[in-house]
Structure formats: structure tokens, C-alpha cells
Amino acid sequence: MQQSNTDITEVVRALRSVLGENDMMAYLAMMAIRLLDFQRVLKRTGSPYLHCDPAASHYPKIVFDQVFEVDNVARPQVIIMDHAALEALARA
Numbered sequence: 001m002q003q004s005n006t007d008i009t010e011v012v013r014a015l016r017s018v019l020g021e022n023d024m025m026a027y028l029a030m031m032a033i034r035l036l037d038f039q040r041v042l043k044r045t046g047s048p049y050l051h052c053d054p055a056a057s058h059y060p061k062i063v064f065d066q067v068f069e070v071d072n073v074a075r076p077q078v079i080i081m082d083h084a085a086l087e088a089l090a091r092a
Contacts, residue, residue, distance in 0.1 A: 008032055011066045015059060024056060031060050035067040 012032050019025045035050075042048060050064045 008036060008063070008066055011063060015062065019059070024059065027056060028059050028063060032063050032067070035063060039067050 012029060015028055016025055019028075038048065048064070048068050050060060052060045
């Protein structure tokens with residue numbers, strides 16, 4: 001599960017060419033660094049989880065898949081928060 005930083009850099013550059021320089025790109029660059037650190041300290045038997053806002057869920061998933069080499073993860077967990085559903089639960 002050891003991933004080279006070069007591969008992640010290429011993914012982040014590709015996303016930057018699509019998204020440009022904006023808040024989303026800053027968020028993705030920050031997440032890439034954190035996910036690399038998370039992958040570094042996670043045991044081989046550990047389970048990675050990514051919890052993100054639905055407005056940003058597609059792009060962090062790309063970075064997550066690259067960092068954790070999804071083929072090597074038994075059950076990747078990506079949790080996307082649906083704020084409307086949470087509000088409905090809060091009212092119930």
C-alpha cells in the first residue's frame with residue numbers, strides 16, 4: 001500500500017488543470033497531504049474513511065482512490081453528508 005508522492009502530484013496537477021485555482025483546488029491540495037499522512041500511519045489492516053461534503057465529494061474521492069490504491073482496499077468507505085437528510089433526521 002505504499003504510494004509514491006509523484007503519482008499523487010500528477011493527480012493533483014490534472015485536477016488543477018480542470019478546476020483552475022480556486023477554493024476547491026486549495027481544499028484538494030490540503031486533502032491530498034492529509035490523506036498521504038493518513039495512509040502512512042494506517043495499519044495494513046486498518047480501514048480508511050473519507051467524510052466530505054456532497055458539493056465536494058467527487059474530487060476528494062479521486063485523490064482518495066489514488067492514495068489508497070483502491071484495488072488494494074477491501075471496502076473503501078466514502079461518506080458523503082446529505083445536509084437535507086440530516087436536517088430531516090434532526091426534525092424527527
